[in-house]
Amino acid sequence: MLHIGCHLSSAKGYLAMGKDAVSIKADTFAFFTRNPRGGKAKNIDPADVQTFTDFAEEHHFTKLVAHAPYTMNLCAAKDNIRTFAHEMLVDDLQRMEATPGNYYNFHPGSHVGQGSKAGIDLIAAELNRVLTPSQSTTVLLETMAGKGTEIGRTFDELREIMDQVELQDKLGICLDTCHIWDGGYDIVNDLEGVLEEFDRIIGLERLKAIHLNDSLNPCGSHKDRHACIGKGCIGLDALTRVINHPKLRNLPFILETPNELPGYAQEISLLRENFQE
Known part of the structure; x- marks a missing residue:
């Protein structure tokens, strides 16, 4: 079974997101824990969470993939920005426990001139500071396209972060197809080779989890510009091979394409048609 969903607005609460997901034939979804640009998060309504939990069980949802705000930079050069990021991360992980056992995905951050090693060390130190043995949420480092001073542009950089984290069982990876393509990993012509490299490193x-996105730019462009499925440089055939790959097909796939609900519904339908049960 293809487990697929998209980014939904969390403004109306969990049950509303669940109903939006079912309306487009999704069985998972992603949502920002707060405004993507940061700020105070909306209070969680326990009654909404319980109703959603029952709804999700009824409709056989798989794991959700929450997303941290883009402003959360764990390896910023300025102390006040790192403090802001720490406070958001602690708050978000506490909030995630309202819906236990799901995923919390974040962009590792940008070292802004400090160098990749300094950035990696700062990210790992912060994860060691906030991860706890009792948490049920798995934190996912996202693969990045490598624009500017982004950390996570290669599998090696992500591994260097992970090697320093003490609670290994609380950490995983979210692979973004647009990002790794833009980062120079040729999933169109050598998906097997890319996955073998990921497995080795x-x-x-x-x-x-996988963010399933096409790309507006050629491989290795380091641009990070998402395109609708089949409308970019990766193409439908290559993305179909991703969702059908025996080592990937059971993961949750999240669409982050430039769409509203009707567009996501069309993409989900297209991908389900191309999924080999």
């Missing part, structure tokens, strides 16, 4: 057992 990180381990495919650490891969927990």
Whole structure:
């Protein structure tokens, strides 16, 4: 079965997101824990969470993939920005426990001139500071396209972060197809080779979710510009091979394409048609 969903607005609460997902024939979804640009998060309504939990069980949802705000930079050069990021991360992980056992995905951050090693060390130190043995949420490092001073542009950089984290069982990877393509990993012509490299460096057992996106730019462009499925440089055939790959097909796939609900519904239908049961 293809487990697929998209980014939904969390403004109306969990049950509303669940109903939106079912309306487009999705069985998972992603949502920002707060405004993507940061700020105070909306209070969680326990009654809404319980109603959603029952709804999700009824409709056989798989794991959700929450997303941290883009402003959360764990390896910023300025102390006040790192403090802001720490406070958001602590708050978000506490909030995630309202819907236990799901995923929390974040962009590792940008070292802004400090160098990749300094950035990696700062990210790992912060994860060691906030991860706890009792948490049920798995935190996912996202693969990045490599624009500017982004950390996570290669599998090696992600592995270097992971190697420093003490609670390994609380950590995984979210692979973004647009990002790795833009980062120089040719999933169109050599998907097997890319996955073999990922397995050798990180381990495919650490891969927990996939952001399924086409790209407006050619391989290695380091641009990070998402395109609708089949409308970009990756193409429908290559993305179909991703969802059908025996080592990927059971993961949750999240669409982050430039769409509203009707567009996501069309993409989900297209991908389900191309999924080999």
